Amino acid sequence: MAKENKSAYAQAGVNIDVKMGAVSSIKAMVAATKTANVLGGIGAFGGLHKVPTGKDMILVASTDGVGTKLKVAAMMNKHDTVGQDIVNHCVNDILVQGAKPLFFMDYVGTSKVDPDQFKNVVAGLCKACRENRMALLGGETAEMPGLYPAGEYDLVGTIVGCVKRKDLITGKSIRAGDVILGFPSGGLQTNGFSLARRVIFDLDQHSWQDKLPGTNQTFGDALLAVHKSFLKPVAKLMERKVKITGMAHITGGGFPDNLPRVLPKAVNAEIDRSSWEVPTIFKYIENRGKVDHDEMYRVFNMGIGFVVIIPKNQLTKATNILKAQHQPYSVIGVIRKGKGVVTYKN
DSSP states (O other): OOOOOOOHHHHTTOOHHHHHHHHHHTHHHHHTTOOTTEESOBTBSSOEEOOOOSTTEEEEEEEEEOTTHHHHHHHHTOOSSHHHHHHHHHHHHHHTTTOEEEEEEEEEEESSOOHHHHHHHHHHHHHHHHHTTOEEEEEEEEEOBTTBOTTOEEEEEEEEEEEEGGGOOOSTTOOTTOEEEEEEOSSSTTSOHHHHHIIIIIISOOOTTSBOTTSSSBHHHHHTOOOOOOHHHHHHHHHTTOOOOEEEEOOTTHHHHHGGGTOOTTEEEEEOTTSSOOOHHHHHHHHHHTOOHHHHHHHSOTTEEEEEEEOGGGHHHHHHHHHHTTOOOEEEEEEEESSSOEEEOO
């Protein structure tokens, strides 16, 4: 009987056959995200997508990662939600400028491809792409032994969307007197996990299976809550011609770093921190970690995932639309004359 020779590359830690088998296994899921503008399927060197038609159409692109939320996913051996996280995060990033998504590209880097783990990650990517009505156009899966810890991976995504030039939202039209609407986040979204993990797992020595005090959630479920997409309610506001003067996705940097990205230099965003109930997970981290109150609002979203700024006379119209969309919101502040920074009322 002939002796089977093991690939030298496999002996070095990279099994091409396993990787290609994993990629083949997700083709049907990816195909289900195909839109009318996609040309061809996955497997080519580049994904093909029709160029948006229309006068003065602008492409808007963004890229980001899930960060150390992946550490929690690995701890729980639950990988079907982080794909949703990165897709929704990127959707919200371009939504700030009024753009709707066209297609998404992913990158998964790992020490060794685990077919089941990989399939679950891609299932999450596909679920969110379908919900946001865009195509998962392609991606890259890289095995790099020695660079990533065993059993862990990195997940990064790039999104491309479009908006008509006349509909582009830049924040330049924000004026004193405008009101600030806040949409609730689902949890930490994809930011602040290094601090959260240090407090919960290192300092307090909790397991992910322990209950978050005052809730029926485990710490793991609270931390792994899916990053929401705000495309549907915001798209409805835009379709119904609500005048939106600015928007912000509340990610790393919280209010003080994200809102100034869209504020003119002549105004401030005054946030009333008593206008919404801060979720328990943030209170726990602040109290147990002895974290400064203002720092919490810079590291975390504190329960507000997305901000929409509108003129005060648009509030009734916006309220009716958001109620019809079953989108909860709070009026969390007002635009004042100032210097382009965030201030707090409480």
